[in-house]
Amino acid sequence: MQTLLKVENLYKSFGDIEVLHNINFEINKGDIVVIIGPSGSGKSTFLRCLNFLEKPTNGKILLNEKEMKDNLELHKKIGMVFQSFNLFSNLTVLENITLAPIKTKQLSEKEAQNEAMKLLRMIGLEDKKDVYPDNLSGGQKQRVAIIRSLIMNPEIMLFDEPTSALDPEMIEEVLTLMKEVAQKGMTMVIVTHELDFANDIANKVVFMDEGKIVETGTPTEIFKNPKTERLKEFLSKIK
Numbered sequence: 001m002q003t004l005l006k007v008e009n010l011y012k013s014f015g016d017i018e019v020l021h022n023i024n025f026e027i028n029k030g031d032i033v034v035i036i037g038p039s040g041s042g043k044s045t046f047l048r049c050l051n052f053l054e055k056p057t058n059g060k061i062l063l064n065e066k067e068m069k070d071n072l073e074l075h076k077k078i079g080m081v082f083q084s085f086n087l088f089s090n091l092t093v094l095e096n097i098t099l100a101p102i103k104t105k106q107l108s109e110k111e112a113q114n115e116a117m118k119l120l121r122m123i124g125l126e127d128k129k130d131v132y133p134d135n136l137s138g139g140q141k142q143r144v145a146i147i148r149s150l151i152m153n154p155e156i157m158l159f160d161e162p163t164s165a166l167d168p169e170m171i172e173e174v175l176t177l178m179k180e181v182a183q184k185g186m187t188m189v190i191v192t193h194e195l196d197f198a199n200d201i202a203n204k205v206v207f208m209d210e211g212k213i214v215e216t217g218t219p220t221e222i223f224k225n226p227k228t229e230r231l232k233e234f235l236s237k238i239k
């Protein structure tokens with residue numbers, strides 16, 4: 001199996017407070033990694049370090065064996081979907097989706113529009129292309145945010161609690177789209193509290209606590225046979 005992303009001795013501090021302590025981690029091409037852990041354990045900070053939204057204090061991140069530096073190239077290769085959608089409210093759905101590929105010259109305006117319409121059709125929202133995000137439901141916003149990331153053809157997609165801001169009836173449509181994206185072979189790292197979904201989709205689960213990776217394993221190992229007391233306690237609290 002080909003290592004796509006490798007994290008070596010990653011540390012992150014905010015001022016005097018160290019929130020990530022010596023994270024070591026590997027992702028293979030096609031992996032679906034789910035990260036779980038209590039609030040404040042550093043899950044978001046870790047994801048944000050992976051695409052340099054936060055600059056690691058120490059350590060190395062290698063993509064295809066090449067050490068990554070914060071640059072535009074990197075942001076094209078690693079997409080991110082946030083809990084709060086982060087769509088531009090002054091741009092239409094179509095403009096939101098085509099902004100990055102046009103700005104980075106990855107696609108011409110025409111190509112970007114064609115590709116965006118293809119993706120909108122895939123999620124059944126082609127009739128919303130000229131609508132502003134405020135006129136979409138939460139589930140629709142999040143699905144648009146996912147295809148906005150997909151259009152850049154990233155090597156890895158990161159998801160930070162993509163369904164936790166949604167009303168319950170909209171969670172399923174977002175999870176379904178994420179499963180479709182996974183089935184197409186996308187490499188994904190997902191922070192979520194949806195354990196059934198995690199069990200379904202992940203081939204690797206990472207449990208973080210207090211800025212460290214405490215356990216890594218298959219869904220069965222992590223959910224059915226947790227080794228550490230900390231993981232057992234965490235699972236008993238959220239089940």
Ligand SMILES: Nc1ncnc2c1ncn2[C@@H]1O[C@H](COP(=O)(O)OP(=O)(O)OP(=O)(O)O)[C@@H](O)[C@H]1O
Nearest residue numbers: 014015017019037038039040041042043044045046
């Ligand atoms: N920009 C920042 N400045 C200072 N401290 C921060 C910053 N971002 C995060 N932290 C701190 O880092 C720690 C880890 O936060 P992080 O958001 O990564 O946790 P999390 O596991 O994602 O939690 P949650 O499940 O609540 O989203 C917390 O103690 C948080 O207060």
Ligand SMILES: [Mg+2]
Nearest residue numbers: 043044045160
């Ligand atoms: Mg978080």
